Amino acid sequence: MLENIQATVEAWPFLARGLWVTIQLTVLGSALALVLAIILGLMAGAPARALSVPGRIIIEFFRGTSLVVQLFFIFFVLPQFGIDLPGMVVGVLALGLNYGAYAAEVVRGSIASVPRGQWEATTALSMSPVHRMRRVIFPQAWALMIPSLASLMVHLLKGTAIVSVILLQDFTFHLDQLRRVTDTTWAYAVVGLVGYFVLALALTLVMNALEARAKHRLGRGPSLREILSPTPTAKDSLSTAGRGF
Template sequence: MDANLDALGEALPLILEGMFITLQLTVGGAALALVIAVTLGLLARQHNVLLRGTARVIIEFFRGTSLVVQLFWLFFVLPQLGVELPAMLVGIVALGLNYGAYAAEVVRGSINSVAAGQWEAATALSLSPAQRMRRVVFPQAWALMIPSLTNLLIHLLKGTAIVGFITIADLTFRLDQLRIETNTFFAYGVGLVMYFGIAYLLTLGMNALEVHAKHRLGRGESLREALSLRSPDTGVASGQARS
């Protein structure tokens, strides 16, 4: 065990570097996925058949093909067509396209879930379609879609592990190197703890975002109140005994 800990100590700088790369891929892929999801989700609701059909084809294509194949195509095939992208950018684009297609259905479904009365009220206020979406519908849909987007974000984090196939030394790649110096149980045990820690922090962040989004709609306590140690009913600290 001491030898394993010593090997971990020596490999820690590279492991932290790999974790930073994993975080870059996660944040970059998630940002691109969100842009793609909102764009495709809105287009998939258009009355124009051409726009709606194009969005559906893109969504189904990237949902229906393997993320690994998409990654390989971007990294190995595009250079043969004269387009060569940095490995990090390829990883972000592949993750963004794949998970953005899944998230587009979340966006579309959440918008459709907004009560019909809200659409009617926005129309009665003589708001333009863009204003109805931006000021009335989308804020409500956003609060609805956050839990599903949280799940996809965690899936995206775990999906970053495949970038080792295109020579990116991410967290999984560094853990595999640690395995050579130690053993499978120890190295991947460290990996389980590290991935869980990252996923848990991301989940907490998304939960905070959900609380904030619902509070802006008047449907719950503020983030400050949610983080407070004081009881909302009695105004006393939750750790104090009640009389």
């Protein structure tokens, strides 16, 4: 036990470096996934078939092929066509494409579930399709999609572990190094478990905050400041009193 702790402390600089790689992959991969999800989700939900059909094909392709295969493809096959990308870029690209395709379905579904009356009101006010999406529909869909996006992000975080197959030295890679000097149980079941759990928890807290903010903007639920303030003020209890007359 003591040796294990000792070894972990000694390995900490490496583990920290691995954690940093995992965090980068998660944040950059999620950012790319979100951008792709919004583009593909809007395409797939568009009334014009010239947009929706390609959107659907891209989504189904990247959802239907496994992350490992996509990773190998970008890492080993693309260089043969002269496209040689650094490991980090390959990791972010594969994670972004794979999870972006899943998230695109979330985006499309959330947009479709904004009540019909909202769409009709924008027509009655002569808004253009872009204006309608940007100012009315998307802000409402955003609040609906955050919980599902959050759970996909946690999946993505855990998905980053497989990038060690393309020799990226992430947290899992360094856990494996640690295993050699300690033992499997310690490295994976204690250090690994705690490491990934803390990262996932941090991610979930950030997404919960985003969700609370998005809902507050739609007039549902208290503001973030009210949630975070330790003592509720009189103003807070007023604003949470709901629809009084």
